[in-house]
Amino acid sequence: RPPLIDTLIALCWPSPNRQYPPPREGEAKDEVTETNRGPAPKSPTSLSPEVENAVPKPADINPPIPVFNIASSPSSTPSSSPQTTPKVRAATVSENSKESANGPIPSFSLSSSSLEPPASAAALARASSNSPTPTFSSPSSTIPPPTMSMPPPPRPPKLNDIRTPSSSSLLGVPQTRPSPLPSRQQQYDRQPGTSTLAPPPTHSTKPSKPSRKVTLEPGHSPLDWARLANHPTADLRGLGPNAAYLRVTPSMLRRQTGRRGKDAWTALGGRVYNITPYLPFHPGGEPELLRAAGRDGTKLFGEIHPWVNYETMLSSCLVGLLVEEAEAQSSGDMEAMD
Numbered sequence: 400r401p402p403l404i405d406t407l408i409a410l411c412w413p414s415p416n417r418q419y420p421p422p423r424e425g426e427a428k429d430e431v432t433e434t435n436r437g438p439a440p441k442s443p444t445s446l447s448p449e450v451e452n453a454v455p456k457p458a459d460i461n462p463p464i465p466v467f468n469i470a471s472s473p474s475s476t477p478s479s480s481p482q483t484t485p486k487v488r489a490a491t492v493s494e495n496s497k498e499s500a501n502g503p504i505p506s507f508s509l510s511s512s513s514l515e516p517p518a519s520a521a522a523l524a525r526a527s528s529n530s531p532t533p534t535f536s537s538p539s540s541t542i543p544p545p546t547m548s549m550p551p552p553p554r555p556p557k558l559n560d561i562r563t564p565s566s567s568s569l570l571g572v573p574q575t576r577p578s579p580l581p582s583r584q585q586q587y588d589r590q591p592g593t594s595t596l597a598p599p600p601t602h603s604t605k606p607s608k609p610s611r612k613v614t615l616e617p618g619h620s621p622l623d624w625a626r627l628a629n630h631p632t633a634d635l636r637g638l639g640p641n642a643a644y645l646r647v648t649p650s651m652l653r654r655q656t657g658r659r660g661k662d663a664w665t666a667l668g669g670r671v672y673n674i675t676p677y678l679p680f681h682p683g684g685e686p687e688l689l690r691a692a693g694r695d696g697t698k699l700f701g702e703i704h705p706w707v708n709y710e711t712m713l714s715s716c717l718v719g720l721l722v723e724e725a726e727a728q729s730s731g732d733m734e735a736m737d
């Protein structure tokens with residue numbers, strides 16, 4: 400039979416124990432040409448004709464070296480061992496071959512399946528007949544991709560997939576499925592023009608109210624106030640330098656309204672402050688601040704901005720303590736007795 404028929408038969412009825420006779424001189428090229436036809440790329444041992452002619456012929460090799468076949472498929476071994484790693488076993492070269500008569504050429508073939516087409520055998524035979532050195536023939540190009548027991552991890556969903564209402568959700572639940580609760584997408588459907596990076600609304604979100612802040616005059620920013628309040632020579636109390644702290648009665652406080660040339664005093668948390676120097680610095684405007692002038696502004700202050708630290712901001716404006724009328728009277732009597 401022509402060798403081409405042999406190859407075709409081997410292709411149609413591959414056998415794990417089948418010994419493929421190495422090609423004879425002149426046949427190897429034909430077989431390789433035949434087997435290389437198609438999408439399979441060249442094996443690593445494919446050599447150009449120049450290189451093939453340059454290497455010594457197998458007939459020059461005398462010492463017989465065994466051939467090793469590495470088969471990873473358990474079905475290629477007689478025993479059905481659960482081991483899945485490739486095994487190495489010695490294989491005999493066909494005695495009919497010319498090469499075996501002259502000494503077999505050491506070669507190693509890495510085969511992952513017993514159903515390997517004879518193309519690899521032909522390539523192996525060609526490689527072993529042409530190369531005097533041990534050759535590793537890995538027909539990886541003909542091996543189908545290994546089937547893994549674990550499926551590949553799911554691809555992360557695109558941002559569009561999450562936001563698009565028509566697409567399925569992360570959990571694979573179709574959007575068309577009826578749900579008693581509104582979906583997050585429906586709850587937090589963003590308004591046009593708002594940022595997509597904005598966090599969803601929470602309970603702690605400040606209720607949106609129109610700001611009542613005013614535009615302050617230049618040089619009256621909070622930083623300017625802090626600079627003025629901490630100035631060592633600034634007299635912001637309006638009592639003269641080194642004046643003692645006063646006991647302020649409600650009647651005294653009522654006279655300090657900020658009108659008729661008098662300073663504006665207000666009581667906050669039991670302390671009386673002269674708020675006159677702070678008026679142009681108040682972000683809410685002078686009229687707003689003056690609502691608390693001449694009286695106890697603790698409740699009003701707490702209703703608008705309880706988070707503002709007035710104690711620190713007005714520490715240099717402290718006039719004294721708010722006391723009851725009777726208390727002030729008795730303390731006055733005590734001083735008179737002294």
Ligand code: HEM
Nearest residue numbers: 610611612682683687688690691696699700703707709712
């Ligand atoms: C008790 C009388 C007061 C009234 C009626 C009042 C009123 C207001 C108002 C309406 C605003 C604008 C709030 C806004 O729309 O954001 C405001 C802001 C402000 N007020 Fe007053 N205020 C008073 C006392 C004070 C005092 C004594 C201080 C501190 C010494 C102060 C410090 C501030 C600050 C820092 C802001 C800006 C708050 C912010 O940035 O959110 N206020 N005030």
